[in-house]
Amino acid sequence: MSKFILSVFLFAVSANALIAQELFNGFGAKGFYNKSLKSQESFYIPQMQIGFETYVETKEVKNESGLSSFANTMAAHSKGGQYGGKQSSSARVTTILNAGMELEDFQVLANDFHVILENEIQKAGLTILKMEDVNKMESFQKVKEKYSDKTDKKQSKANPDDVGFGTIKVYPSNTLFMFDESSMMKGGGPAFYGMMKKVHSETNAGMILQNLTIDFSTVELDVQLDAGVKGKSTTAEMKILPKMRITYNTMDFITPKGGPNSAPASLVGEFVSDKEYNAKIYSDKNKAESLFKQFFSLSAPNVDFDPRIIEMSKEDYIAAAKHLFTEYSKEFAKTLVVGAKGK
Template sequence: MKKIILSVAMLSLSAGSLFAQELFDGFGAKGFYNKSLKNQDSFYIPQMQIGFETYVETKQVEKESKLSAFANNMAAHSKGGQYGGRQSSSARVTTILNAGMELSDFQALANDFHQILENEIEKAGLSILKMEDVDKLDSYQKIKEKYSDKTDKKQSKADPSDIGFGTIKVYPKHTLFMFDEKSVMKGGGPAFYGMLKKIHAETNAGMILQNLTIDFSTVELDIEIDAGTRGKTTTAAMKILPKMRITYNTMDFITPKGGPNSAPASLSSEFVSSKEYTANIYSDKEKAASLFKKFFAINVPSVDFDPRIIEMSKEDYIAASKDLFTQYSREFAKALVVGTKGK
């Protein structure tokens, strides 16, 4: 089960709440990609790997402050004893999505996300080449041949039997998986750059490559440790908000001036929707156990904890995720415009 470590304070980002360039590392007000983005006025999006989370374990580890540990150590020594060292504790919350989504629904949603991003980039004043048109170009065919197998392998993880199993990876229509930050050699060497030269000559446009993960809720955990010479007491507070968020996002840009870089651009922090959706959030071990039986073909985990089920209609899930992605796309487009000015 995937674990995501959250800080105590969650930062809620709404459209316009921060300057666009503050949301991203690597481009915008400043960044290593601005050199290749400068004066680029047209783009297309051949890669958009979207991971939809279907259950998440959120965990936070808290450690006693150095000042508290020092005071407790001194107190123990003054009594002829020893302090066991800085104390730590942790808390976790498992959230499970129950929205009736099928693989075809995630695929349709991914297609919508791609169009939303294209629309927001156009609204910001830049030109977008539609992938259905790029897909017909002779220069793009070699790139498709090179990366179609990789895309199929990634996409195969989104098998219908996996719905509910961690993250469902989906690719919008006409898009590929080319590489991400885990790729050993981005681009694939000289042959790849030969392909790029041809497609740059035919389009004069820059590629935008994205890898992002969408979570269906926002979890806040607050742990307090009262540590002393006689032991420790831990209290934990939990809050689950019906707000979607982008928990992970890396981006590369390949323009006629260069790219990709050895390190990708990224969100500087999680992007949380400014709007709540309608959902029933409750704890039901029996229901959770039945969902796990559906999710896992073998090695079904026992529900010996207290998972929270986030139950909503398919329509509400789709509407909330589109709203989140529209907010994100507006901020991305703003930052992209700043990057094209080469600051």
């Protein structure tokens, strides 16, 4: 019996490691960052760029398969005609958040996210240095000096007039924007690594740099294309689920052993919440037009495409976002342990 229990336990550990590794690319059971992460026991999170989606367009394009195109071409030729070529079609859904969230609400939520990630990493068995303490270290002052202007420029995009338009970028208190996957030269060359060496000597900890985007709903589109000799017919089914998701996530690590890498680590696919929130999902052109006038300070777009409004209370939005991010943080922490401790 004890051997059976041990076997089940080992299977569960292996399964957890596999699940953690599959969620992320670049670290975990294997990955290009593991060389930097190996045996690293302590970390801190100086960068956490969070984009909160408030207005999203989801589109799916369906292309006719090569086999279908060939069959239609032959059918047209057999009747003495010509086929117009491969067909394609698409469907689009636009969703608008209506939750009464102001910029200061997003800021408080970002601060909570930072604490949640710290706590889950610590629960997983690693040591976390709090940014309140790191920011006071002498060696970190050069880092703050180098990246404060970049952070201000990024953060300045998140002003009250922009709430409701696209993505609101927010940084938790005591964090900076250092770089992301679009940065031309990560780190900035020898001067950067000299600066990092001083920080590592004082902290002996690894940096975790996060860039992620939170969407307020999950949209499923199923486009069916029936292409024929005389043209095409298209059907599309749409489903809007009241589930939040992380649609984008890249991350870098800088430890005493090295980093950042030329390519960031990333979430393999979307991370969808396992819990639905309470919301009213409906179509109302007049309401959508009113929201757009509120969102867009200059010229509001036409509402001919009939967007769907996702309406919920501020409290429900915050609770759903925290639940999503807690589940994500648990998986991230689990994967980080796999990479750092090899288990």
